[in-house]
């Protein structure tokens with residue numbers, strides 16, 4: 001899906017700001033800022049603990065110039081949205097982290113205003129990605145249960161726009177551009193007609209919906225070097241351009257050779273983090289300044305990459321990574337497909353993961369939608385080098401194969417140009433996992449020295465080495481990325497004895513893990529869990545959230561941040 005754009009033929013207007021807000025759709029007695037998570041804003045718990053639907057309302061002025069196709073475009077609404085204009089439903093969307101658009105052309109009159117209501121439902125059930133379950137408490141109120149380890153923030157999380165585009169318009173473009181300087185493109189337009197395409201910086205043009213343009217001696221997009229080009233697409237009618245769209249792309253190749261992950265033919269070693277969109281008060285809402293701060297800290301610490309754990313991040317993140325040469329493992333919101341995992345890897349099996357009352361064919365259908373939509377959104381981004389189709393699903397159950405095989409195939413069909421993977425959980429080791437052979441890269445989350453062998457780093461190292469050997473022996477010479485390893489750490493807590501939860505232990509833990517990575521040629525990347533402390537659902541295993549950050553939630557460095565900076569800024573890639 002293309003992002004809205006302001007240009008010669010298109011207009012847009014952000015609808016950020018204060019909306020009227022209601023819990024019952026009748027009494028609008030509060031206001032709520034957009035974009036924002038609703039949960040940490042109000043001083044009382046009524047909104048925070050509300051399980052169900054809530055309502056945003058405002059009048060939106062449609063400018064006189066909006067005479068084309070007028071739509072409302074949402075970056076993300078978590079988790080379900082029903083959109084109404086002047087009382088008529090114009091669209092609904094399931095899934096909290098991907099964009100959608102509602103056409104409102106026939107319901108609005110340019111030069112007048114209309115009433116927009118967005119009904120947001122924060123409930124997760126087993127057909128959702130991520131899945132969850134609503135239960136009724138003894139006092140009759142509802143509780144949301146879920147199996148992932150981050151707080152269920154909800155709301156209109158990203159900027160929404162009022163958009164005007166020409167009736168004949170560019171619907172989509174797919175660009176594949178490698179080191180050879182050839183930009184293959186395929187444009188989809190709303191109705192047939194003449195198409196002109198130009199690589200602006202390369203000064204080469206062509207015509208037709210599909211073709212290839214060659215740029216002489218292209219400046220490659222590479223890690224740390226976000227060289228971007230612009231493909232200008234013009235829909236032509238006689239002498240006039242009826243629509244145009246500019247899509248940025250980069251010339252680069254990604255491939256796997258043995259255990260190497262090659263970017264532009266050179267082995268790449270991933271340093272960085274699994275992250276979260278998570279901040280005090282903002283919750284999961286996108287904010288440019290907060291994001292920029294995170295990116296600056298990534299640069300300071302020597303991270304060359306990140307994983308969008310555990311859902312697609314705002315498009316602003318992806319733009320930034322494209323521009324700055326930050327390598328991205330792009331993940332769907334499929335987290336928590338595992339009944340034995342409740343709150344990180346703690347917890348015990350309550351029921352079988354795959355089955356009619358649990359993760360089922362409806363979950364799989366929606367999971368497929370998220371794969372399609374994620375790839376549709378990010379397919380032209382040079383920063384994205386690998387699709388992660390799930391985090392820590394249960395893959396010990398033989399039924400996991402029937403669930404994942406079609407999804408892996410779908411991801412490959414949607415994008416034959418990038419490798420695919422899924423992130424493996426510690427409770428599904430090499431001898432129990434039923435799906436790893438379906439993927440190109442082994443991504444594993446391991447907590448030796450924390451969830452197992454806690455406090456005993458010599459034993460942790462032995463166990464970790466044994467497990468890595470096991471993966472290589474069973475699945476052959478494939479790349480392994482350690483997508484999570486970490487230890488909860490209270491900033492400011494110290495000990496001479498490497499006691500758990502201290503900054504000293506976190507550093508010792510990282511040292512021990514790093515030693516194991518450095519001995520194993522197949523390990524081609526390390527993403528520490530997590531970049532920063534983040535909010536989780538309440539539970540005895542979490543003291544005001546997950547504390548595995550290299551930075552605190554307000555982005556102050558722990559000792560671990562300096563350790564990683566030293567390690568990562570001194571390594572050659």
Ligand code: GCB
Pocket residue numbers: 148149150310343344345346391392445484529546548
């Ligand atoms: C994991 C999960 C992550 C948790 C982490 C933890 O394996 O992927 O979402 O936050 O463990 O800290 O327990």
